Amino acid sequence: MGPTDGTAGTGPGEKPAAAGLPPGDFGVVLATLRARHGWSVREFARRANVSEGQVCNLESGLRNPTPAVATACDAVLGTGGRLAELADSVRRGVPPDGIVEPGPLVAGYERVLGELKGIGRSTGPRFVTASLKSVIRTLKDAGERSGGEQDAGVWLLASEFAEYTGWMAQEAGNTAEALRWTNCAVRWGARGGDETVAAYALVRKAHIAQYRGDTGAALGWAAQAERHPAATSAIRAHAARRAAQSHARRGDPGACRDALERFGGHAAEISDGRPPHWGPRIGDGGPHLLEASCMLGLRRFGPAADLFADAYGPVTATDSNSRARFAVRRATALAGAGRLDDACHLVSATLPVIRLIDSATVRADLARFVEEARPLKAGPGLLGVIDASAALAAGRALAAG
Known part of the structure; x- marks a missing residue:
C-alpha cells in the first residue's frame, strides 16, 4: 500500500481504494477503506462534507446511510458507485428473523481481520477500532441466529476480533477497555469450543501489568499462562517472554535467563509453521531482540546496544x-x-x-x-x-x- 498518484478519490501521496470492496456491511467497508487511505474520522468527514458523528454512526452500525451520504462516500473513496449499491442492500444480508449461513460470513470476515491487523500495525488503533467493533456486532448477531454446528466458527471468529480489539485498546492507552475485550474473547472462545484463548488471555494480562510497571502481577499472570492446561507451545512461549522481561525489569538476571531458556524450549516445540491462533508469531523480531530487551531491562546497556544492532536489520x-x-x-x-x-x-x-x-x-x-x-x-x-x-x-x- 505505497503512495500512488492519479487515482480517483485520492490526492498526491494518498492510498487508492482497492479494485474490489472488502467484505462486510456498509459500515465495515467504509471503515476499512478509510483506514486504507490513512484518514482519521475527522479528515474523512471533511472530505465527504458530513459530520464526524455521522461517520462514527455509519461505521459502528448505529445508522444506515442515506443515498446522498452513500454517494458522497463513493466520491471521496473512488469506488464508482459500489458503496451506494451496498447501501441499498439489506444491511446485514439476512432477513430480521432469518437463519444465517455461517460459512461465507466467517470466510469473508477472516479476510477483513487480516487486513485490519495489517492496517493496525502500520497506522495504530484509531484507524481500525470502529471497524473492529462493527464486525463484532455483526458476528454476535450472526452467532445468535445461526443454526447447527457451524455457529462455533462464528463465535471463534468473534473471539479473535475481540482479542485484537483488546490489543488496540491497550495501544490506545485504555487498559480497562483492553481487559474488558479480552474477557469477551475468553467467553466467546469457550462458546466456540476453544479454551486456548483463556490461556492466552493470561498472557495479555501479564503484558498489561508489565506496561503498568507492576512486574509482580506480570510474573503472576505469566506463570499462570505457562501452567494453564489449555496453553499451546506458542502461548507458553509468549508467557515465558513476558516473564523474562519482567524479571529483567526487577534486576534478576538469573530468573531472566531461566525464562529465556524456557522461551527457547517452548518455541522449539512449534513445528507446523502455521501462524498461531492467538497473538503474534513467536519469531517476530527474533530471539536476539528479546534478549536485547532483557539486557536493556537489566541496565546492561552496552551488550543491549550490540544485540539490537545485530538484530535490527530484519526488524526494519x-x-x-x-x-x-x-x-x-x-x-x-x-x-x-x-x-x-x-x-x-x-x-x-x-x-x-x-x-x-x-x-x-x-x-x-x-x-x-x-x-x-x-x-x-x-x-x-x-x-x-x-x-x-x-x-x-x-x-x-x-x-x-
Missing part, C-alpha cells in the same frame, strides 16, 4: 509499530551506554512514526529513553530531541489518564 522490514518500538529501545540502550548522539539521531528519525501510530506501549518505551537521556550532557540540538520525546511520551500518559 516489518511493520511500523515494531520498527518504532525496537528503534526506541535501541536508542535507550545507546543513551545508557553514553552514545547520546547516536541515540538522539535514531529517535529523531522515529518520532514521526510514533506520532502516526499513536501507540501507548511505544510511548512507554519512549519515556524510558527520556529517563536515560535526560541526565546526560546535551547540546541544544540533542536537547530538542529529548524535549520532543518527553512531550510525546507525556502526551500519551495524560490522554490515557
Whole structure:
C-alpha cells in the first residue's frame, strides 16, 4: 500500500481504494477503506462534507446511510458507485428473523481481520477500532441466529476480533477497555469450543501489568499462562517472554535467563509453521531482540546496544509499530551506554512514526529513553530531541489518564 498518484478519490501521496470492496456491511467497508487511505474520522468527514458523528454512526452500525451520504462516500473513496449499491442492500444480508449461513460470513470476515491487523500495525488503533467493533456486532448477531454446528466458527471468529480489539485498546492507552475485550474473547472462545484463548488471555494480562510497571502481577499472570492446561507451545512461549522481561525489569538476571531458556524450549516445540491462533508469531523480531530487551531491562546497556544492532536489520522490514518500538529501545540502550548522539539521531528519525501510530506501549518505551537521556550532557540540538520525546511520551500518559 505505497503512495500512488492519479487515482480517483485520492490526492498526491494518498492510498487508492482497492479494485474490489472488502467484505462486510456498509459500515465495515467504509471503515476499512478509510483506514486504507490513512484518514482519521475527522479528515474523512471533511472530505465527504458530513459530520464526524455521522461517520462514527455509519461505521459502528448505529445508522444506515442515506443515498446522498452513500454517494458522497463513493466520491471521496473512488469506488464508482459500489458503496451506494451496498447501501441499498439489506444491511446485514439476512432477513430480521432469518437463519444465517455461517460459512461465507466467517470466510469473508477472516479476510477483513487480516487486513485490519495489517492496517493496525502500520497506522495504530484509531484507524481500525470502529471497524473492529462493527464486525463484532455483526458476528454476535450472526452467532445468535445461526443454526447447527457451524455457529462455533462464528463465535471463534468473534473471539479473535475481540482479542485484537483488546490489543488496540491497550495501544490506545485504555487498559480497562483492553481487559474488558479480552474477557469477551475468553467467553466467546469457550462458546466456540476453544479454551486456548483463556490461556492466552493470561498472557495479555501479564503484558498489561508489565506496561503498568507492576512486574509482580506480570510474573503472576505469566506463570499462570505457562501452567494453564489449555496453553499451546506458542502461548507458553509468549508467557515465558513476558516473564523474562519482567524479571529483567526487577534486576534478576538469573530468573531472566531461566525464562529465556524456557522461551527457547517452548518455541522449539512449534513445528507446523502455521501462524498461531492467538497473538503474534513467536519469531517476530527474533530471539536476539528479546534478549536485547532483557539486557536493556537489566541496565546492561552496552551488550543491549550490540544485540539490537545485530538484530535490527530484519526488524526494519516489518511493520511500523515494531520498527518504532525496537528503534526506541535501541536508542535507550545507546543513551545508557553514553552514545547520546547516536541515540538522539535514531529517535529523531522515529518520532514521526510514533506520532502516526499513536501507540501507548511505544510511548512507554519512549519515556524510558527520556529517563536515560535526560541526565546526560546535551547540546541544544540533542536537547530538542529529548524535549520532543518527553512531550510525546507525556502526551500519551495524560490522554490515557
